[in-house]
Amino acid sequence: MIKKFLQKVFNKKIKGAVAINQAAMNQASGSDTGTAKRIAVSTHKIDKSLISQAALKTCDGLQNAGFEAFIVGGAVRDLLMNVKPKDFDVATDATPEEVYKVFRRSRIIGRRFRLVHVLWGQETIEVSTFRGHHQSEGDAQTNDSGRIIRDNIFGNLTEDAARRDFTANALYYNAATEEVLDFHNGVADLKSNLLRMIGDPTTRYQEDPVRMLRAVRLSAKLGLKIEKNTEAPIQKLADLLQDVPPSRLFDEMLKLFLSGHAVESISALRAQHLHHGLLPLLDVVLEQPLGERFVMLALKNTDERIKIGKSSNPSFLFATLLWHEMLVAWDKYKAQGEHAIPALHMAMNEVIDIQAEKMAIHNRFTATMKEIWSMQPRFEQRAGKRPYGLLTHPRYRAGYDFLLLRCESGEIDNEIGEWWTQFADADAETRAAMLLPDTTAKKRRKRNRKKASGSVETAINAKEPN
Ligand code: ATP
Ligand code: MG
Numbered sequence: 412m413i414k415k416f417l418q419k420v421f422n423k424k425i426k427g428a429v430a431i432n433q434a435a436m437n438q439a440s441g442s443d444t445g446t447a448k449r450i451a452v453s454t455h456k457i458d459k460s461l462i463s464q465a466a467l468k469t470c471d472g473l474q475n476a477g478f479e480a481f482i483v484g485g486a487v488r489d490l491l492m493n494v495k496p497k498d499f500d501v502a503t504d505a506t507p508e509e510v511y512k513v514f515r516r517s518r519i520i521g522r523r524f525r526l527v528h529v530l531w532g533q534e535t536i537e538v539s540t541f542r543g544h545h546q547s548e549g550d551a552q553t554n555d556s557g558r559i560i561r562d563n564i565f566g567n568l569t570e571d572a573a574r575r576d577f578t579a580n581a582l583y584y585n586a587a588t589e590e591v592l593d594f595h596n597g598v599a600d601l602k603s604n605l606l607r608m609i610g611d612p613t614t615r616y617q618e619d620p621v622r623m624l625r626a627v628r629l630s631a632k633l634g635l636k637i638e639k640n641t642e643a644p645i646q647k648l649a650d651l652l653q654d655v656p657p658s659r660l661f662d663e664m665l666k667l668f669l670s671g672h673a674v675e676s677i678s679a680l681r682a683q684h685l686h687h688g689l690l691p692l693l694d695v696v697l698e699q700p701l702g703e704r705f706v707m708l709a710l711k712n713t714d715e716r717i718k719i720g721k722s723s724n725p726s727f728l729f730a731t732l733l734w735h736e737m738l739v740a741w742d743k744y745k746a747q748g749e750h751a752i753p754a755l756h757m758a759m760n761e762v763i764d765i766q767a768e769k770m771a772i773h774n775r776f777t778a779t780m781k782e783i784w785s786m787q788p789r790f791e792q793r794a795g796k797r798p799y800g801l802l803t804h805p806r807y808r809a810g811y812d813f814l815l816l817r818c819e820s821g822e823i824d825n826e827i828g829e830w831w832t833q834f835a836d837a838d839a840e841t842r843a844a845m846l847l848p849d850t851t852a853k854k855r856r857k858r859n860r861k862k863a864s865g866s867v868e869t870a871i872n873a874k875e876p877n
Contacts, residue, residue: 446569450598452589457490459589465531466499469514469538470586472529476513478505479568480538481583487591488579491601492633501529501538502571502583510538525563541571558618558654569594576615576622577629577641578607600638606630607638616644620651621663623685628667631675645683652685657771664770668728671717673710702735705820712816726779727809729772731816737762737784751788759784779806786810787817790827794849798834799842811835 459467466482473480480503486496503510507519510527517529517538526539543566566574568583572594575581579601583592591598600607606629608615608622616622623645630637637645652660667676680686681697697703709731713723740761744754759781766772772780787810789801801807811831818828834845 447592447594450591450593455491455591461490463499463534465534465536466501467586468531469501469529469536472513473503473505474587478503481585483583484580487582487584499536501536502541503538504541506540540565541568542566542574543570573609575609576625578609581609604635605638606635608641612641613644616648620655621659624663627679627683627685628670628676631672631679632670649684657769660770661772665725669717669723671714673714674707677710699735701820701822705735705816705822706732708820709816724809726776727783729776730780730783730813733762733766755785782806783809783813790814790831793830794847802835
C-alpha cells in the first residue's frame with residue numbers, strides 16, 4: 412500500500428518537472444494560438460472572483476502537469492455579458508486518459524464525444540480535449556445526411572476553436588494570464604449583439620442539427636440576434652432534427668425549458684418551424700386557444716421561478732405541455748366505453764408513447780408526470796375521506812399547482828382551486844364543514860345493503876332444498 416502511494420507521489424513529481432518545461436515551451440512558441448486575438452484583462456474586464464474555484468483548480472492542475480488548459484465556451488461568453496455562468500467547461504490538449512490521471516476524483520464519460528468529469532465536492536467541471544478536423548468527406552464519423560456521429564478526433568487549440576458552434580462560444584480564458592483568446596471575432600459579435608455561426612451555417616447544421624436549437628435557445632437566453640446568414644438555412648433544414656437521437660433532443664429541450672427564457676424560446680422555435688419535429692403533440696395543443704393559454708402560462712411560471720433562483724421540476728413542465736393532448740385521448744377512450752380511470756391510464760400511455768418517437772422523455776420524469784395527471788380527477792372528489800387521502804399524496808404539491816394552472820387558464824372553474832387552497836390550510840373542524848355531501852357514500856351504503864340482503868336471501872335459498 413505504502414509502496415504504491417510513494418510510487419504515485421514520485422511519478423507525480425517527475426511528471427510535474429517535465430510539465431513545467433513543456434508549459435514553458437508552449438508559452439515560448441505561442442504557436443497554438445494561431446490567428447487568435449489576445450485580449451488583456453484591462454480590456455475584457457472579466458472579474459476572476461466570479462469564476463468557480465473548481466474551474467480554476469482544474470485549469471491549474473492541468474497547467475501544472477504541463478498541459479494547456481482554458482475555460483471555454485458559454486462561461487466566458489456569459490462573463491463577458493455580465494451573466495452568471497451556469498456551468499464551467501475546460502478545454503485542454505491533454506487526452507481524456509491524461510486528464511483522468513491528473514485528477515484523483517474524475518471519470519471519463521461519453522461515446523459520441525468522450526470527455527472527463529472532474530469532481531470537486533458538489534461541483535463537476537467538464538474537461539474536453541481539443542477537437543480536430545475530420546479528415547475527409549464520407550468519413551466514417553458522419554452518417555448519410557452529414558451528421559457527426561462520433562467526434563473523438565483530437566487536434567490543437569486553433570482547430571478546436573473552429574469546431575465550436577458560434578463565434579461567441581469560441582473564446583478561451585487562460586486563468587494563469589487572465590487573457591482571453593478570440594479566434595473568430597466573438598467579442599466583436601457579442602458587442603453587436605449577434606449570434607454568428609462559425610463557418611458555413613448549412614454545413615454546420617448538417618453536421619449537428621441540434622445547433623439549430625442552440626441558436627434559438629442562446630439567442631433567447633442572451634437577448635442576441637441570430638445573424639442573417641446563420642438564421643437563413645434554419646427553416647429549410649428543420650427536418651434534419653428528425654434524425655437526431657430522441658434522448659439528445661430531450662437534453663437540449665430540457666435546457667431550453669429551464670433556461671428562464673422558455674416563453675421566448677418556444678415562440679422562436681415556432682417562428683422557425685423547429686417545433687414540429689420535437690413536440691408533435693404540442694403542435695396540436697398550441698393550435699387550440701385553451702391549450703395554448705395553459706402551456707404559455709406554465710412556461711411563464713417556470714421562467715419566473717427560475718429567474719428568482721427557484722428550481723423547477725421538469726416532470727411538471729412536461730406534464731403541462733402534454734396535458735391537453737392527454738385530455739383529448741382520455742375523452743376518446745371514454746367515448747369508446749372505457750371506465751374513466753382505465754381510460755385515463757390508456758390515454759397517458761398513448762400520449763407518452765407518441766411523444767417518445769420524437770423526443771424521449773426520461774422514465775424518471777414520465778412516472779411523475781403520470782402521478783400529476785392521475786391526481787387531477789381526484790381533486791374533483793370533495794366528499795367523505797377522499798380529500799384527506801389526497802392531501803397526504805407525496806406529489807400533492809405538484810398536483811395542486813397543476814390544478815391551479817388549469818383554473819387560471821380557464822379550463823376548469825376557479826372554485827375548485829380555491830376550495831383546495833382553503834381545505835389544505837384549514838383546521839379539522841373547518842375541513843369537516845367544507846366537505847361536500849357524500850352522495851357516493853349513500854349510494855354505496857344502499858348498494859351494500861342490497862348486496863347484503865341479497866346474499867342472505869341467496870344463502871337461505873341455497874339452504875332450502877328444492
Ligand atoms: P449554456 O449557457 O447553456 O451552458 P453553452 O454554450 O455553454 O451554453 P454547453 O452545452 O455547455 O453550452 O456547451 C459548451 C460549449 O461547447 C459551447 O459554448 C460550445 O463552444 C461547445 N458546443 C456545445 N454544443 C455544441 C455543438 N452542438 N456544436 C459545436 N460546439 C458545441
Ligand atoms: Mg455551458
